[in-house]
Amino acid sequence: MTRLSPARIALYAVSALVLVYLILPVLIIAPISFSSARFLTFPPPSFSLRWYQQYFSNSAWMQATRVTLTVALLTVVIATPLGVAAAYAINQSKLRIMRLIHMMLLLPLVVPIIITAVGIFFLYAKVGLVATLPGLVLANVMLGLPYVIISVLAGLQSFDPAQEMVARSLGMNRLRSFFAVTLPQIKSSVVAGGIFAFISAMDETIVALFISGGQYQPLTKRMFTALRDEIDPTIAAISTLMTAASFMLVLLASARQRKGA
Amino acid sequence: MTISVPDPSQKHQRREHALMLALVSPALLVILALIVLPVGWLGWQSIYHDGFTLENYRRVFTEDIYWRSFALTFEISLVVTGIALLLGYPVAYLANSMPKGWSILILSLVVLPFWTSVLVRAYAWLALLQRTGVINQLLRYLDVTGEPLALVHNTFGTVVATVHILLPFMVLPLYATMQKIPSDLMQAGASLGASPSLTFARVFLPLSLPGVLAGCTMVFVLCLGFYITPELLGGGRTVMVSMLVSRNVELYNQFGAASAVAVVLLVSVLAIFAVASRFISLDRILGQK
Numbered sequence: 336m337t338r339l340s341p342a343r344i345a346l347y348a349v350s351a352l353v354l355v356y357l358i359l360p361v362l363i364i365a366p367i368s369f370s371s372a373r374f375l376t377f378p379p380p381s382f383s384l385r386w387y388q389q390y391f392s393n394s395a396w397m398q399a400t401r402v403t404l405t406v407a408l409l410t411v412v413i414a415t416p417l418g419v420a421a422a423y424a425i426n427q428s429k430l431r432i433m434r435l436i437h438m439m440l441l442l443p444l445v446v447p448i449i450i451t452a453v454g455i456f457f458l459y460a461k462v463g464l465v466a467t468l469p470g471l472v473l474a475n476v477m478l479g480l481p482y483v484i485i486s487v488l489a490g491l492q493s494f495d496p497a498q499e500m501v502a503r504s505l506g507m508n509r510l511r512s513f514f515a516v517t518l519p520q521i522k523s524s525v526v527a528g529g530i531f532a533f534i535s536a537m538d539e540t541i542v543a544l545f546i547s548g549g550q551y552q553p554l555t556k557r558m559f560t561a562l563r564d565e566i567d568p569t570i571a572a573i574s575t576l577m578t579a580a581s582f583m584l585v586l587l588a589s590a591r592q593r594k595g596a
Numbered sequence: 597m598t599i600s601v602p603d604p605s606q607k608h609q610r611r612e613h614a615l616m617l618a619l620v621s622p623a624l625l626v627i628l629a630l631i632v633l634p635v636g637w638l639g640w641q642s643i644y645h646d647g648f649t650l651e652n653y654r655r656v657f658t659e660d661i662y663w664r665s666f667a668l669t670f671e672i673s674l675v676v677t678g679i680a681l682l683l684g685y686p687v688a689y690l691a692n693s694m695p696k697g698w699s700i701l702i703l704s705l706v707v708l709p710f711w712t713s714v715l716v717r718a719y720a721w722l723a724l725l726q727r728t729g730v731i732n733q734l735l736r737y738l739d740v741t742g743e744p745l746a747l748v749h750n751t752f753g754t755v756v757a758t759v760h761i762l763l764p765f766m767v768l769p770l771y772a773t774m775q776k777i778p779s780d781l782m783q784a785g786a787s788l789g790a791s792p793s794l795t796f797a798r799v800f801l802p803l804s805l806p807g808v809l810a811g812c813t814m815v816f817v818l819c820l821g822f823y824i825t826p827e828l829l830g831g832g833r834t835v836m837v838s839m840l841v842s843r844n845v846e847l848y849n850q851f852g853a854a855s856a857v858a859v860v861l862l863v864s865v866l867a868i869f870a871v872a873s874r875f876i877s878l879d880r881i882l883g884q885k
Contacts, residue, residue, distance in 0.1 A: 447821025454634025
């Protein structure tokens with residue numbers, strides 16, 4: 336054990352402060368959501384579930400919640416197989432053009448989301464997809480694809496493709512050998528990729544601001560509008576629930592990733 | 597004249613290529629339809645309105661409101677990147693120098709907010725920073741200030757919340773780079789009689805520069821396009837480029853102008869990536885999530 340130099344102590348102090356800065360905002364929301372006060376006071380005067388009650392009894396919030404869950408689930412169901420197929424091809428193919436395709440598939444991470452949002456808005460306005468459920472799902476599939484592809488590619492890199500060759504030489508066709516040999520071994524990375532796509536769809540706000548409307552507004556759009564007008568502690572209750580959901584999903588995904596590929 | 601006999605292995609290879617392209621095409625189609633086409637459309641719309649025109653770009657480059665917004669956005673992005681580096685480097689350094697359990701704990705704390713919605717965090721900062729918020733109450737309680745401080749609905753609040761959101765993008769590449777610096781280099785420095793601060797400055801710091809560049813590029817570029825945080829915490833006074841785009845669409849129906857602003861923003865982002873990729877690989881910038 337080295338002696339604690341003043342520089343080392345300063346390093347500990349600075350890092351601790353930075354970590355507090357990172358964590359504090361995440362932790363502050365839960366106590367606000369359980370407070371009885373209309374306005375933010377800290378510490379909260381007394382414990383109450385009134386904001387949760389307000390959330391669960393409000394039909395607009397409930398409708399938005401249904402939209403969010405539907406969109407996120409459909410996004411996972413569509414983006415996961417598309418992403419797995421793409422990652423498999425990128426990993427296997429020696430075609431020169433695959434490198435370019437790989438880069439294009441990661442475009443949603445590179446293009447500023449506000450630009451994507453406005454572009455999709457103009458496109459949807461032409462083809463009549465504004466304020467529809469399919470429009471919302473499609474946009475989220477596009478945004479979720481990179482997460483699935485990155486996760487599955489990482490899984491495939493630690494998988495030996497010779498195993499699939501063996502299965503095929505023993506008479507299985509390609510599709511069967513993929514499902515029987517390859518998929519079970521990369522399952523964890525597929526599940527993790529799907530979970531990330533779910534979280535991405537659940538948290539997506541900016542594209543929804545432009546293209547969603549009417550009865551198909553997700554939670555985040557309603558939250559954004561509510562936040563612009565006034566600070567309603569109902570948002571704290573919703574935020575707490577959303578954060579809890581994200582954390583549980585991330586824990587699940589990372590447990591999966593650690594277990595398998 | 598030669599008769600070409602189809603080579604069975606070549607035929608097999610061609611089938612293999614076709615299969616791989618078929619597998620990647622649904623995903624590619626989604627990307628083409630929902631990001632390449634829309635962004636291309638923006639480009640077209642910025643130069644074509646009943647005939648070709650550069651009017652939109654003339655406005656973006658000459659009118660005050662656009663200029664000021666671009667200048668402000670670059671300024672805020674620079675400040676945010678600088679602060680994120682100052683805050684992120686010590687944390688990455690500490691995580692790198694601690695035993696495994698501790699470094700996992702530190703990194704988890706860094707990544708934890710990453711998985712909280714940006715919207716939720718904007719709400720949290722409003723709760724913390726507003727006039728009747730937690731920080732002002734605390735300051736009043738401690739008798740530091742009589743009047744509540746204006747901490748939010750201005751540039752200050754925007755920067756505080758933006759750094760918070762982008763800090764993980766700085767810490768992760770820094771940590772990944774530091775992990776690759778062999779620790780015996782530091783011991784060699786020490787054995788040659790250099791003080792710890794000298795070995796840090798001459799050996800460790802230069803070797804960590806690729807991580808610094810990767811982190812700074814990512815934070816700067818993400819900040820250029822930031823929307824939710826400045827919109828909710830900027831109080832309408834901090835008009836960043838992204839807000840210019842959305843206002844031109846939603847409030848003024850100025851589609852051509854909005855498209856031109858979007859194109860200039862996108863070109864800036866791609867140019868920064870291109871310059872950065874001359875020094876470090878793009879995988880390094882994008883790969884570390």
